[in-house]
Amino acid sequence: xxxxxxxxxxxxxxxxxxxxxxxxxxxxxxxxxxxxxxxxxxxxxxxxxxxxxxxxxxxxxxxxxxxxxxxxxxxxxxxxxxxxxxxxxxxxxxxxxxxxxxxxxxxxxxxxxxxxxxxxxxxxxxxxxxxxxxxxxxxxxxxxxxxxxxxxxxxxxxxxxxxxxxxxxxxxxxxxxxxxxxxxxxxxxxxxxxxxxxxxxxxxxxxxxxxxxxxxxxxxxxxxxxxxxxxxxxxxxxxxxxxxxxxxxxxxxxxxxxxxxxxxxxxxxxxxxxxxxxxxxxxxxxxxxxxxxxxxxxxxxxxxxxxxxxxxxxxxxxxxxxxxxxxxxxxxxxxxxxxxxxxxxxxxxxxxxxxxxxxxxxxxxxxxxxxxxxxxxxxxxxxxxxxxxxxxxxxxxxxxxxxxxxxxxxxxxxxxxxxxxxxxxxxxxxxxxxxxxxxxxxxxxxxxxxxxxxxxxxxxxxxxxxxxxxxxxxxxxxxxxxxxxxxxxxxxxxxxxxxxxxxxxxxxxxxxxxxxxxxxxxxxxxxxxxxx
Numbered sequence: 001x002x003x004x005x006x007x008x009x010x011x012x013x014x015x016x017x018x019x020x021x022x023x024x025x026x027x028x029x030x031x032x033x034x035x036x037x038x039x040x041x042x043x044x045x046x047x048x049x050x051x052x053x054x055x056x057x058x059x060x061x062x063x064x065x066x067x068x069x070x071x072x073x074x075x076x077x078x079x080x081x082x083x084x085x086x087x088x089x090x091x092x093x094x095x096x097x098x099x100x101x102x103x104x105x106x107x108x109x110x111x112x113x114x115x116x117x118x119x120x121x122x123x124x125x126x127x128x129x130x131x132x133x134x135x136x137x138x139x140x141x142x143x144x145x146x147x148x149x150x151x152x153x154x155x156x157x158x159x160x161x162x163x164x165x166x167x168x169x170x171x172x173x174x175x176x177x178x179x180x181x182x183x184x185x186x187x188x189x190x191x192x193x194x195x196x197x198x199x200x201x202x203x204x205x206x207x208x209x210x211x212x213x214x215x216x217x218x219x220x221x222x223x224x225x226x227x228x229x230x231x232x233x234x235x236x237x238x239x240x241x242x243x244x245x246x247x248x249x250x251x252x253x254x255x256x257x258x259x260x261x262x263x264x265x266x267x268x269x270x271x272x273x274x275x276x277x278x279x280x281x282x283x284x285x286x287x288x289x290x291x292x293x294x295x296x297x298x299x300x301x302x303x304x305x306x307x308x309x310x311x312x313x314x315x316x317x318x319x320x321x322x323x324x325x326x327x328x329x330x331x332x333x334x335x336x337x338x339x340x341x342x343x344x345x346x347x348x349x350x351x352x353x354x355x356x357x358x359x360x361x362x363x364x365x366x367x368x369x370x371x372x373x374x375x376x377x378x379x380x381x382x383x384x385x386x387x388x389x390x391x392x393x394x395x396x397x398x399x400x401x402x403x404x405x406x407x408x409x410x411x412x413x414x415x416x417x418x419x420x421x422x423x424x425x426x427x428x429x430x431x432x433x434x435x436x437x438x439x440x441x442x443x444x445x446x447x448x449x450x451x452x453x454x455x456x457x458x459x460x461x462x463x464x465x466x467x468x469x470x471x472x473x474x475x476x477x478x479x480x481x482x483x484x485x486x487x488x489x490x491x492x493x494x495x496x497x498x499x500x501x502x503x504x505x506x507x508x509x510x511x512x513x514x515x516x517x518x519x520x521x522x523x524x525x526x527x528x529x530x531x532x
Contacts, residue, residue: 006106038127040129135159135234155200157259158196158199158261174189175212192214227483241259245258264390266391298358305357310347319335319500417514423529424437436483440528441525457471457473
């Protein structure tokens with residue numbers, strides 16, 4: 001969105017909501033008068049633009065002399081345009097960026113905390129960043145506060161995970177949480193706060209009186225979300241998560257510890273945004289009997305009017321099913337979603353015409369990065385400290401449990417939804433879906449890790465699993481969690497996926513709804529999510 005915006009309006013390309021937040025009541029004056037450090041990555045594609053807007057905003061409030069810096073160097077669009085053929089896809093072997101197309105809107109490298117740290121060390125109160133990693137602001141603030149060295153790997157790794165569990169705001173305080181029923185006030189939810197210690201451990205909490213909840217499970221949900229593997233990569237450090245621990249300290253206080261760090265990889269992630277063409281979607285609804293046949297008829301009619309060479313993607317899928325003896329038309333309705341992508345507008349018109357043509361004949365019931373810090377108060381430019389040590393990344397490990405327990409040892413079972421005893425959180429990373437699944441009790445952990453083999457995960461994905469996908473799996477034993485990556489499930493990523501759930505937010509809930517044989521002794525306990 002920002003890439004398209006800045007193309008038409010070069011003065012924009014940043015998050016204007018930052019200034020809206022500063023305008024709230026006396027927020028700006030309080031921040032300045034108390035000397036509170038503010039590090040914000042809403043500079044997006046134009047950090048200098050947000051720096052200038054912030055400077056003007058504070059001056060208009062009579063808040064002069066505030067030291068504001070901005071960090072750039074992440075924008076490598078021109079470099080990518082010059083060397084377009086040399087970048088390989090992170091997940092898809094053999095896919096070169098040249099295949100994306102050469103109409104690049106933006107190319108940004110995910111830079112780390114070193115530029116922010118340099119700005120803070122130079123005296124900046126406000127630091128505006130572009131495309132830095134989400135966890136980089138709290139990492140830099142902790143490193144500045146405690147005076148950490150850039151090679152304090154365990155400390156940096158701990159602050160990285162503190163940033164990770166707070167970067168999505170209410171996702172750590174009850175949002176997107178499968179145990180939401182146990183949280184009584186899940187609106188206007190409070191945001192998490194990480195109290196980072198000198199050793200890199202932290203306590204996650206939120207303001208007293210806030211709605212939502214901070215519990216071991218809400219933090220587990222965010223921790224296992226979008227991590228890709230046991231080695232969590234970052235430009236400043238690689239966090240090793242195998243030994244991470246969570247401990248409830250009381251109402252809305254959870255300690256996070258046990259994270260280890262090693263040097264980061266020698267490269268960083270590059271996000272390329274290119275014009276992929278045009279897309280459109282429209283839905284119809286089939287009602288009652290013969291749903292599959294109605295959808296097949298519509299698919300045949302519409303595809304018969306289209307030239308497939310004009311389209312890069314055509315997907316016609318049904319969502320939902322009709323229960324036996326439905327009690328209302330709403331219950332008996334199933335969505336048929338039509339989704340297309342094409343390189344030209346003419347193809348979109350072709351689809352529209354085909355859709356309208358078929359309307360009256362349908363089924364019954366048819367209806368390398370150079371990071372610099374700019375000190376705004378004296379026009380200085382400071383190069384960020386270089387990365388002195390790195391470690392080659394050879395890929396994430398994936399494995400079935402090394403010492404599985406025979407499932408028969410758990411006694412009698414009942415066939416029920418997995419979600420009666422298992423919690424989950426899922427999300428996206430590029431074209432991959434990440435799912436973390438965990439249990440609350442120690443005696444359930446051997447069963448979960450033995451049940452959720454790679455083959456079982458493929459089975460639980462049902463018809464959504466395709467042979468071209470790949471499943472990665474690893475364990476976080478101190479969280480009683482199995483983490484899964486389904487490579488390729490989201491196609492080319494959320495911005496171009498034809499899936500209705502392009503962010504993979506509901507994959508975990510789908511797996512929880514799948515029926516498995518659960519030991520009867522576990523079912524005598526309250527269902528997970530019914531209480532905190």
